[in-house]
Amino acid sequence: xxxxxxxxxxxxxxxxxxxxxxxxxxxxxxxxxxxxxxxxxxxxxxxxxxxxxxxxxxxxxxxxxxxxxxxxxxxxxxxxxxxxxxxxxxxxxxxxxxxxxxxxxxxxxxxxxxxxxxxxxxxxxxxxxxxxxxxxxxxxxxxxxxxxxxxxxxxxxxxxxxxxxxxxxxxxxxxxxxxxxxxxxxxxxxxxxxxxxxxxxxxxxxxxxxxxxxxxxxxxxxxxxxxxxxxxxxxxxxxxxxxxxxxxxxxxxxxxxxxxxxxxxxxxxxxxxxxxxxxxxxxxxxxxxxxxxxxxxxxxxxxxxxxxxxxxxxxxxxxxxxxxxxxxxxxxxx
Amino acid sequence: xxxxxxxxxxxxxxxxxxxxxxxxxxxxxxxxxxxxxxxxxxxxxxxxxxxxxxxxxxxxxxxxxxxxxxxxxxxxxxxxxxxxxxxxxxxxxxxxxxxxxxxxxxxxxxxxxxxxxxx
Numbered sequence: 544x545x546x547x548x549x550x551x552x553x554x555x556x557x558x559x560x561x562x563x564x565x566x567x568x569x570x571x572x573x574x575x576x577x578x579x580x581x582x583x584x585x586x587x588x589x590x591x592x593x594x595x596x597x598x599x600x601x602x603x604x605x606x607x608x609x610x611x612x613x614x615x616x617x618x619x620x621x622x623x624x625x626x627x628x629x630x631x632x633x634x635x636x637x638x639x640x641x642x643x644x645x646x647x648x649x650x651x652x653x654x655x656x657x658x659x660x661x662x663x664x665x666x667x668x669x670x671x672x673x674x675x676x677x678x679x680x681x682x683x684x685x686x687x688x689x690x691x692x693x694x695x696x697x698x699x700x701x702x703x704x705x706x707x708x709x710x711x712x713x714x715x716x717x718x719x720x721x722x723x724x725x726x727x728x729x730x731x732x733x734x735x736x737x738x739x740x741x742x743x744x745x746x747x748x749x750x751x752x753x754x755x756x757x758x759x760x761x762x763x764x765x766x767x768x769x770x771x772x773x774x775x776x777x778x779x780x781x782x783x784x785x786x787x788x789x790x791x792x793x794x795x796x797x798x799x800x801x802x803x804x805x806x807x808x809x810x811x812x813x814x815x816x817x818x819x820x821x822x823x824x825x826x827x828x829x830x831x832x833x834x835x836x837x838x839x840x841x842x843x844x845x846x847x848x849x850x851x852x853x854x855x856x857x858x859x860x861x862x863x864x865x866x867x868x869x870x871x872x873x874x875x876x877x
Numbered sequence: 878x879x880x881x882x883x884x885x886x887x888x889x890x891x892x893x894x895x896x897x898x899x900x901x902x903x904x905x906x907x908x909x910x911x912x913x914x915x916x917x918x919x920x921x922x923x924x925x926x927x928x929x930x931x932x933x934x935x936x937x938x939x940x941x942x943x944x945x946x947x948x949x950x951x952x953x954x955x956x957x958x959x960x961x962x963x964x965x966x967x968x969x970x971x972x973x974x975x976x977x978x979x980x981x982x983x984x985x986x987x988x989x990x991x992x993x994x995x996x
Contacts, residue, residue, distance in 0.1 A: 572911075572953050572956065573927070575953050576910075576955075577927070599927055600926075600928045608928055609932045609935070611932075
């Protein structure tokens with residue numbers, strides 16, 4: 544009977560702790576019955592036990608039948624998971640690439656250093672990709688557990704949908720492919736990362752002598768300006784992320800997203816106006832000791848407001864266009 | 878085994894899997910323990926893999942269609958299963974569905990005409 548206990552132990556250790564004792568107890572009883580049927584009253588030999596167990600199936604198989612199929616991320620959520628995972632890994636890779644480019648352009652002084660950074664990039668990229676993978680998977684796993692349990696209890700019939708609620712096929716101007724939102728999300732994340740965590744990287748880099756060995760790095764932005772505008776930028780960026788995630792999921796512009804886009808544009812106009820009126824953003828220290836670049840310096844310091852004004856015009860046009868398209872989309876097409 | 882035969886095999890086992898719950902419920906109007914149920918099914922021509930049947934019984938109990946209790950008086954402790962009220966109702970509904978399916982299949986296979994008369 545030792546063989547039987549070994550068998551039961553192997554099954555038991557594959558079962559959830561809560562049901563283990565009960566299932567094993569039942570199996571011991573059932574296998575005993577099967578053994579009795581085989582021996583018909585004579586004493587069971589080890590061969591008898593082995594034959595009964597063999598017919599019953601391997602411990603892994605038997606345990607699997609009790610446990611049923613289990614998913615980390617079920618088929619229902621898998622498509623969404625796959626989409627988010629690709630975006631996350633792409634954003635991570637894109638962000639790291641841009642960071643590398645910035646590093647190479649600013650911090651690198653020698654060819655050896657550049658090579659070192661380049662070789663260090665591959666493990667960085669791998670670590671980044673795995674981190675993104677880990678976070679996305681963990682979040683989806685938790686959602687799966689929470690949602691799947693609830694949904695399993697809901698009878699199929701209740702999860703009905705009405706074919707009449709199917710959206711119209713979007714007109715060409717309303718169609719949104721995945722590339723646009725993904726690029727927007729990527730750049731927004733990069734902006735958030737750069738201005739929040741590494742504003743020092745936004746700098747003018749120049750060399751006093753020829754070659755790469757005497758690089759100087761002068762911060763381009765004032766800390767006063769950053770302190771005043773960064774919170775507003777962050778609000779705009781988060782709103783942009785939400786809007787483009789929506790566009791990505793829906794695959795089309797709709798009335799709500801058009802209006803949200805216009806509102807976001809209005810907000811940008813307000814922020815730009817404030818940037819013209821408020822504290823200076825460009826550091827006056829830039830190019831100070833470079834008489835050759837005096838013209839550029841003047842242009843940068845006084846022209847930046849004109850640039851903001853230009854952006855206000857462009858943004859206004861975009862906002863108006865958005866509202867027009869939103870209203871047009873509401874009017875039934877004849 | 879030829880490809881055709883293995884396709885047939887997997888389709889047949891799918892059919893059997895679909896009818897297994899009905900077969901099992903039908904035999905549980907009286908108390909049965911796992912092994913007695915296997916023998917009962919087998920005596921009536923249905924050979925069931927034990928390691929499929931036993932987890933199924935627990936699943937049906939979890940779905941609150943069966944009641945179970947341990948009996949200690951016999952040669953060894955045994956867990957008996959029997960239909961409860963919900964199980965009996967489900968068995969009746971499922972049987973009706975089964976009858977309808979048989980009828981439709983008979984028609985589809987050209988064994989009967991629309992009034993159910995044999996051709």
